[in-house]
Amino acid sequence: MKVDALDIFIEVKRVKGLRLRVRPQGIFMSVPPGTSAEYCRNFVRENMAWVISCLQKQQQRKEKMAELTHEKMMEYIEDFKPRFLQWQRKMNLYCTDVTFKDLTSRWGSCNYMTRKITINVKLALYPPQCTDYVIVHELAHLVHPNHSAAFWALVEQYMPDWRTHRAALKK
Numbered sequence: 576m577k578v579d580a581l582d583i584f585i586e587v588k589r590v591k592g593l594r595l596r597v598r599p600q601g602i603f604m605s606v607p608p609g610t611s612a613e614y615c616r617n618f619v620r621e622n623m624a625w626v627i628s629c630l631q632k633q634q635q636r637k638e639k640m641a642e643l644t645h646e647k648m649m650e651y652i653e654d655f656k657p658r659f660l661q662w663q664r665k666m667n668l669y670c671t672d673v674t675f676k677d678l679t680s681r682w683g684s685c686n687y688m689t690r691k692i693t694i695n696v697k698l699a700l701y702p703p704q705c706t707d708y709v710i711v712h713e714l715a716h717l718v719h720p721n722h723s724a725a726f727w728a729l730v731e732q733y734m735p736d737w738r739t740h741r742a743a744l745k746k
């Protein structure tokens with residue numbers, strides 16, 4: 576369906592109300608069976624400001640990711656090693672292995688059983704404090720394999736301003 580200049584993919588589903596989602600693949604709308612095209616179109620228009628802001632954010636993200644060159648990634652990994660060692664010593668928590676991956680939906684992960692940590696190389700595009708936050712976060716998972724209050728207390732103990740760095744990663 577075309578609304579103004581936008582292509583909207585309509586998915587007829589057993590949903591209660593209309594729902595819009597802006598994805599990298601396109602704009603999707605779930606609609607209950609029997610919804611008129613006019614009703615859908617109006618719904619999109621009502622939410623146009625939100626849709627446009629999502630598309631702009633998507634574009635900014637794409638431009639930012641284009642800056643991630645191989646050289647930048649290598650530089651990042653070099654810088655990461657001493658930083659990571661420092662945090663491991665500070666927290667007295669050691670992992671067995673670190674791997675770098677181009678992850679899509681998370682900044683890092685930690686396998687509690689194998690004590691292996693994975694770091695998203697896209698962090699190279701963010702201030703070093705963001706990497707510090709991810710390191711502290713993943714190391715804390717070696718103690719608490721969850722996001723419990725105890726987990727966050729441990730993060731806060733080593734990084735009282737973790738909220739600021741986490742917020743910077745959401746941009």
Ligand SMILES: [Zn+2]
Pocket residue numbers: 712716721722
């Ligand atoms: Zn976590």
